Amino acid sequence: MKTRNSTYFRKVIAFYVLLSTLPVLVLGIFSTWKSSKMIQEKVNESNLQVLHQTQMAVEENLKFIHNYYTLFAYSQETTNMIDKELNYRDIDSILKTQEELQGLMNIHTTVKNAYLIHPEGGWFISNESVGRLDELGNQQQLLDLINGPENIYWTYIDPQENQDASRNYMDFGKIAMVIRFPFNQEQPKAGVIVSLSQYQFNKMIHSKETVERFLIIDENNRVLYDDDDSIIGHDFAESFLKDAQWEKDNNSFFTAKIDGEKVGINYTTSPYNGWTYFSIYSIYQIQEDSRAIAWVTFLLCVGLMGLSLGISALGSNKMIYKPVRNIYNSVKNEISITTNVNIEDEMKYIGEGINTLITSRHAMEKQIKLQLQQVEELFLIRLIQGEIQVEEIQEKMKSLGETKEWKKISIISIEVDSIHQEGEVVDPQDMIMLGINRIMEEVLGNQIFLKPIFTKQVQTILVKSDEVEEENVNHSMYDSAKKIQTMIKKRLNTIVSIGISRPFEELLDTQIAYKESLEALRCRIGLGEEVILFFHEVQPGQYIRQAYPKTMANDLIHAINMEDRERAGQLLDQLVDQIVKEQLNFNEYQVCFTRLLIEVIGVLQDSGESINRLFENKSNIFEEVNQLTNAEDMKQWFKAEIIYPIITIREERSENTHKQILDDVLSIIQEEYAADLTLEECASRLNYHPSYIWKIMRKELDTSFSEYVAQYRLQVAKQWLEETDLSILEISEKMKYNNSQNFIRYFKKLEGITPGQYRKEYRKNNV
Secondary structure, eight states: OOGGGOHHHHHHHHHHHHHHHSHHHHHHHHHHHHHHHHHHHHHHHHHHHHHHHHHHHHHHHHHHHHHHHHHHHHSHHHHHHHTSOOOGGGHHHHHHHHHHHHHGGGTOTTEEEEEEEETTTTEEEESSOEEEGGGBTTHHHHHHHHTOSSSEEEEEOOOOSSOOTTSBOOOOOSEEEEEEEOTTSSSOSEEEEEEEOHHHHHHHHOOTTOOSEEEEEOTTSBEEEESSGGGTTSBHHHHHOTTOOOOTTSOEEEEEEETTEEEEEEEEEOTTTOOEEEEEEEHHHHHHHHHHHHHHHHHHHHHHHHHHHHHHHHSOHHHHHHHHHHHHHHHHHHOOOOSOOOTTOHHHHHHHHHHHHHHHHHHHHHHHHHHHHHHHHHHHHHHHHTOOOHHHHHHHHHHTTOOOOOSEEEEEEEEEEEEOSOOSSSOHHHHHHHHHHHHHHHHHGGGEEEEEEEETTEEEEEEEEOOOSHHHHHHHHHHHHHHHHHHHHHHHOEEEEEEEOOOBSOGGGHHHHHHHHHHHHHTTTTTOSSOEEEHHHHSTTOOOOOSSOHHHHHHHHHHHHTTOHHHHHHHHHHHHHHHHHTOOOHHHHHHHHHHHHHHHHHHHHHTTOOTHHHHTTOSOHHHHHHHOOSHHHHHHHIIIIIIHHHHHHHHHHHHHHHHHHHHHHHHHHHHHTTSOOOHHHHHHHHTSOHHHHHHHHHHHHSSOHHHHHHHHHHHHHHHHHHHOOOOHHHHHHHTTOSSHHHHHHHHHHHHSSOHHHHHHHHHHHTO
């Protein structure tokens, strides 16, 4: 793209024309619009943040009240109260109930009154009194609340009109929470009504430091809070937002007129209780600030106009354009932009390139955070499944910042026997497992190695110990398990059984220890619920063993595929020693080594080679392997007769394959050196992975793809210098350099002289 065809260059010329004629008008309008927009966006963002903080503060208090009185409703004392008729002999129970109702009010001033209602018994108990329902003037209002639409809900209560002075009335306040229980019955026996102090509720929200107006409405559009107390209790839309369009289930922004003044309104709806929170501010005040900024910007624009005219008179338009062109070339060569952007518009292209970088960075950061959260859990899962070797264990522990600070490790597995509580909103099983997890972390603390995981309805955790003797380790594990079991029963009303493995030292034994803990749990069938079992007690003298080391066999197969003779030999020795170490019977040995033989031969077959080359001059290799009587003979036979010959066959094939691939790569480079050719693009066209082609070039040519492309372009550049009259700039552009200076520096680094000097010397010597 030449300068005269550059969209940006033409825009520079046009800009100076406009700058000399209408700078104040254009920049003034732009600055006013931009500043107004930016200020409103910042105000919206700030108001929404404050709104969310207010919502969280309110809901934190409401949920605290919710949880306290839900626990009260579930308590054994409350259950006993609603299952019997009250009389004067129950005075101790009544006082205890009043104490529980009053308990939260001592620390939480937002709660005004709390009532325990028993419609069938016809009585009520409050934090201050006790009495019969038929003595209350608002008895029907109370029963309507208890028979409400949900088991637990927050509501606004209208004051009782036309009250009879001769009767008592229960003071519900305006905002109240209703709990009906038991939850599993269509017609609940009783209920709890908790009323809030409107004064304390308003005080919790109101802030004199803000100029915004805050409102809260319930799901029926009833105003629960407003800076203007006279609005509380009125219908929200009918009061002052008759002309506004909005939907309560979205976090959004809209404008409206209140008392003839245009205002901006941020709002968000809570999923907890359906309340909607509003923040209202004056748009006129925001526009007034932006107008002040516009005047300042206008004065700055006048000064900039004079400065720009001076620079344009002294300098050249191309001096301004060249840096932009260099940045554009860098973006074009280094950043892959997928959007359809006009290539002649450099500034737009640069902007799209920067946006692409930012988007890529954000996506990468998000992905890294998600992966880091899963690494530790995946590490423990792989340990349990036996899919990790010693070297990788050490690398993983180093990357996770873990060190071997233990003498022994045991695995504790916990399984739920029965749950004696009912879920309200979420799945009880999920809540129970979360509670068990927290209790284990509370009891074990720094003894925990990696985070607990939940598999097959069992919560599993690795526990470190500083003890050396197994008896002491088991004693410590039992004390911890008993404490965990007791706390789960007390806090979660859940009965669990616990299985504990034998202590072990190396993480490589985690898979066996995990199976031991599960085996211990399975042996509780005849023992009932709520037991703690050690594997060495339920299976005395027995060990769970893994006769065939599949992970080691997979590593051996990988080494053969990589044609690494030394590594394959080492892994074979380790695998044979591991099988012999298990002390199997003769038939089990035969099965293990026959299985290994089949898997190793499968490498050759999977690569497309005929296995007949391996069977030449051999009658039956399966009989041969079964006739071997000791580990050393087994190692030597596998290496000499199976593994090394397979590696040799694969090396021969790889050598031919590498030569063909290399020829194809070099052909592409030589034909398309002037294009933006990358290793990834070349690999994609040849249907190979980029790292595979990189390794071939490094092995065969002792250079990388990018180095070879640069060297080949240099040879072509030298040829052009010798045979053509192309300028240094034209040659550097053809060679895909960002600018001619980079090309000159690179050329001089390799040849010792500049391109111009090279051309001069060549022509001097070849006159």
